[in-house]
Amino acid sequence: MEKIAVKIDDLTVAYNYKPVLWDIDLQIPEGVLMAIVGPNGAGKSTLIKSILGILKPIAGSVSIFGKPYKKQRKHVAYVPQKGSVDWDFPTTALDVVMMGTYGKLGWIKRPGVKQKKKALEALEKVGMLSFKGRQISQLSGGQQQRVFLARALVQDASIYFMDEPFQGVDATTEVAIINILKELRKAGKTVVVVHHDLQTVPEYFDWVTFLNVKKIATGPVKVIYHDDNLTKTYGINYKVSIQK
Numbered sequence: 001m002e003k004i005a006v007k008i009d010d011l012t013v014a015y016n017y018k019p020v021l022w023d024i025d026l027q028i029p030e031g032v033l034m035a036i037v038g039p040n041g042a043g044k045s046t047l048i049k050s051i052l053g054i055l056k057p058i059a060g061s062v063s064i065f066g067k068p069y070k071k072q073r074k075h076v077a078y079v080p081q082k083g084s085v086d087w088d089f090p091t092t093a094l095d096v097v098m099m100g101t102y103g104k105l106g107w108i109k110r111p112g113v114k115q116k117k118k119a120l121e122a123l124e125k126v127g128m129l130s131f132k133g134r135q136i137s138q139l140s141g142g143q144q145q146r147v148f149l150a151r152a153l154v155q156d157a158s159i160y161f162m163d164e165p166f167q168g169v170d171a172t173t174e175v176a177i178i179n180i181l182k183e184l185r186k187a188g189k190t191v192v193v194v195h196h197d198l199q200t201v202p203e204y205f206d207w208v209t210f211l212n213v214k215k216i217a218t219g220p221v222k223v224i225y226h227d228d229n230l231t232k233t234y235g236i237n238y239k240v241s242i243q244k
């Protein structure tokens with residue numbers, strides 16, 4: 001039987017008593033590359049933040065490989081939405097990526113030559129090696145996003161959550177990112193991505209969850225990615241020409 005990476009039961013989350021996620025039941029199988037799609041304000045970011053324990057639900061529960069997030073922290077990597085992190089302290093791109101290795105080292109030990117090599121390799125992978133000494137605050141949003149991706153890579157997690165990694169990046173970067181995501185899946189990792197471009201879903205992902213406050217549908221792209229579910233989710237008559 002396939003292993004479940006994330007199991008969400010009866011999850012309801014509210015801001016100021018207004019529910020933005022309603023009674024969500026969702027299981028994400030291990031090893032999928034999954035898109036979460038839905039209109040603005042559907043609760044996509046909220047769902048990821050709830051899985052990661054950043055937001056406290058008013059009802060329901062989440063487990064990651066059978067345990068609460070608190071116990072699985074070191075197996076989980078998170079790339080937040082572009083521009084959502086405020087860098088008011090001086091730190092270089094390399095420092096940020098090195099931070100990703102701390103989880104493995106514990107608090108006392110300092111990162112050494114091996115960690116630095118790994119961080120530099122990750123920066124190269126995302127095409128940011130030449131910016132390694134640059135202050136993170138002096139990078140564009142898209143460049144910061146790539147540095148975060150590099151940090152997630154050195155974390156060597158089992159499951160990756162990414163909130164709109166393609167937002168505002170150029171075509172070359174988009175290809176670089178999707179290649180990395182596909183590599184992660186090939187290595188058996190589970191990758192969960194908030195995604196906006198409905199046209200690229202069939203090309204990039206093998207699993208999809210439709211969300212609009214409630215869970216509309218979840219499953220293999222080949223089976224459930226069709227106009228009906230898109231219309232249910234976006235509320236208007238959706239027609240995407242999907243190549244299968």
Ligand code: ADP
Binds near residue numbers: 016040043046047
């Ligand atoms: P999505 O990622 O799908 O665009 P979000 O999860 O960011 O949606 O937001 C879901 C809803 O919750 C929206 O209506 C948004 O306005 C609201 N919301 C998000 N963050 C907050 C917050 N910190 N305080 C109050 N309301 C919020």
